[in-house]
Structure formats: C-alpha cells, structure tokens
Amino acid sequence: xxxxxxxxxxxxxxxxxxxxxxxxxxxxxxxxxxxxxxxxxxxxxxxxxxxxxxxxxxxxxxxxxxxxxxxxxxxxxxxxxxxxxxxxxxxxxxxxxxxxxxxxxxxxxxxxxxxxxxxxxxxxxxxxxxxxxxxxxxxxxxxxxxxxxxxxxxxxxxxxxxxxxxxxxxxxxxxxxxxxxxxxxxxxxxxxxxxxxxxxxxxxxxxxxxxxxxxxxxxxxxxxxxxxxxxxxxxx
Numbered sequence: 001x002x003x004x005x006x007x008x009x010x011x012x013x014x015x016x017x018x019x020x021x022x023x024x025x026x027x028x029x030x031x032x033x034x035x036x037x038x039x040x041x042x043x044x045x046x047x048x049x050x051x052x053x054x055x056x057x058x059x060x061x062x063x064x065x066x067x068x069x070x071x072x073x074x075x076x077x078x079x080x081x082x083x084x085x086x087x088x089x090x091x092x093x094x095x096x097x098x099x100x101x102x103x104x105x106x107x108x109x110x111x112x113x114x115x116x117x118x119x120x121x122x123x124x125x126x127x128x129x130x131x132x133x134x135x136x137x138x139x140x141x142x143x144x145x146x147x148x149x150x151x152x153x154x155x156x157x158x159x160x161x162x163x164x165x166x167x168x169x170x171x172x173x174x175x176x177x178x179x180x181x182x183x184x185x186x187x188x189x190x191x192x193x194x195x196x197x198x199x200x201x202x203x204x205x206x207x208x209x210x211x212x213x214x215x216x217x218x219x220x221x222x223x224x225x226x227x228x229x230x231x232x233x234x235x236x
Contacts, residue, residue, distance in 0.1 A: 004044045008034070008051055010116050011058050016047040025050050029061040059115045069113060070121045076102060077180035078136065080128045082121060084112050095124035102128050126159060126177065133157040133177040141173065141191050148214045150195045164190040164225070167197035182228055189221040 002018040014034040025047060026037045036047040051058065074082040080102050087093065087105045096103040104121045111117070138155045145152060153171040160166075160176040167173045173194045179187050192214045200207035211218045 002040075006044075006048050006051070008055060008058070010110075010114055011051075011055060011062065012115070014048075014051050014058075016044050016051075018042065018044075027051065027054055027058070029058055034058055034062070060113065062115045069118060070104075070125060072112065076125050077129045077132045079132055080125075082125070084117070084121070086110075093120065095120055095127075097124055097128045097131065129180045130157055130159070130177045132180045133175065137175050137179065137187075137191070140188070141175075141195070144188065144191050144214075145195055148192075148195065150198055152195065152198050165194045167194040167201075169201060171198045173198075182225070186221065186225045186228060189215060189218065189225060192218070193222075 001020075004016045006014050006016060008014045011034060014036060017035060017037045018040045019037055020040045022037055022039045024039070025042065027050065028035045028037070034051070036051050038047045038050075070076075070082050072082060072084050076082060079100060080097070081100065082104065083101050084104045084106060086108055089107055091105070093105045093107060095105065102121070102124045104117065104124055106112070106114075106117055134157050137157065141152070141155050144150075151171065152167070152173055155173045155175065157177050158174055159178070160174070163176065164179060164182075165173065165175045175190070175194070179190060182190075193211060196207055196211040196214065200210050208218065215221065
C-alpha cells in the first residue's frame with residue numbers, strides 16, 4: 001500500500017492512499033483527518049486533484065466534526081465578543097485580543113466557515129478566555145476562601161482537557177480556563193469544590209460534608225455541571 005501526504009490550502013494535511021482492491025477514488029473525512037483512497041494504478045497527482053476539486057466540501061465536513069462554529073458577534077466568556085474582518089492579501093492575518101473583542105482577520109478569499117479561519121478564531125478565543133480567567137478567578141477564589149475560612153497555596157490557570165479544576169496535596173489549585181464559558185453559579189461550585197480538597201483529597205463522605213457546609217446544593221450542582229460544555233469546539 002503506497003501512501004503520500006499532501007498539504008491542501010485551507011484544509012491541512014490530506015493522506016493519499018493507493019490500494020490494489022480499489023476500483024474508484026473515494027474521499028473520506030473523519031475527526032482524525034482527510035483521506036483519499038484510489039486504485040493502485042492511479043497517479044498521486046490524480047488523487048491530489050480530486051481532493052482539491054472537493055476542497056469546499058472537505059472544509060465544511062471538518063468544521064462540522066470539530067465542534068460548533070464561532071460566528072460574528074458571538075459572546076466568548078464573560079467579557080469578549082468575536083469580530084471577523086477581511087484585510088488586504090498583503091496584510092497579516094494574525095488575530096488580536098483586546099479588552100472586549102477577539103479580532104480575527106481573514107484574507108479576501110476566506111470566509112468565516114473556512115476551517116483555517118475557524119482554527120485561527122478558536123486559538124484567539126482561548127487566549128481571551130485565559131486572560132479572563134487569570135484576571136477574574138484568583139480574586140474570586142480568595143474571596144470564597146476568606147468567607148469560608150479556607151487556606152490554599154496558589155491558583156494557576158491552564159487549559160485542561162477533562163477536568164474543571166484540581167487541587168494537589170500541597171494545596172495548589174489549578175483551574176480550567178474554560179470555566180469562563182460557564183454560568184457563575186457553576187464556576188463558584190468548582191472553586192468551592194477545590195477549596196474543599198485543601199482539607200479532603202478524596203471524594204468520600206468527609207469531602208461532601210465539607211463541600212456542603214459551603215454550598216448546600218453541592219450534589220445537585222455536581223450533577224448539573226456535567227451537562228455543560230464550552231462553546232469553543234477545541235475542548236472535549
């Protein structure tokens with residue numbers, strides 16, 4: 001089986017595969033990549049041309065599978081909105097994050113639903129969420145800790161994949177920047193959850209007693225928060 005990887009503008013890498021059993025050219029798009037399967041005798045250039053011919057369809061399929069699209073004016077976190085704007089081809093398309101806007105620049109031939117533009121917007125949105133989290137969450141943890149008589153060593157912000165937060169045995173708290181995509185009620189639940197871990201490192205009955213002393217609805221909130229996911233499709 002002969003393979004070749006090409007780079008398709010606006011899409012990214014595409015794998016061309018020659019198989020002895022293939023009688024026609026097939027194009028498949030999955031969350032793991034784009035693949036063109038073709039008969040063994042077919043030149044790679046034919047497979048490349050086939051992928052290029054269907055570039056718009058490929059981009060749309062990849063965008064669907066990568067998560068919800070970011071759109072003009074969309075609210076991101078607690079303080080920002082998305083703004084897409086076209087710039088001349090000679091200008092840089094580097095995105096910019098201000099105090100209230102996430103400015104995503106596009107070349108004249110690009111559209112908002114283009115996969116490359118969506119990736120550019122997603123990365124910029126994550127930068128904005130990190131700024132928000134670093135500004136808003138540490139003082140909020142400090143306020144809740146003072147209110148409930150809890151102590152901790154540090155608070156840091158990271159992009160976590162599977163948890164809203166964590167607390168180690170040295171009382172260092174790590175919070176997911178995607179907390180900025182949740183309602184404040186759930187944000188505070190996570191902060192209290194990690195403060196409870198400064199005394200109880202497991203999720204036994206002692207932990208839940210500690211957490212419920214600070215938030216009587218802890219059990220309900222723990223169940224509800226699992227139904228919430230960030231709008232930014234790069235986090236799963």
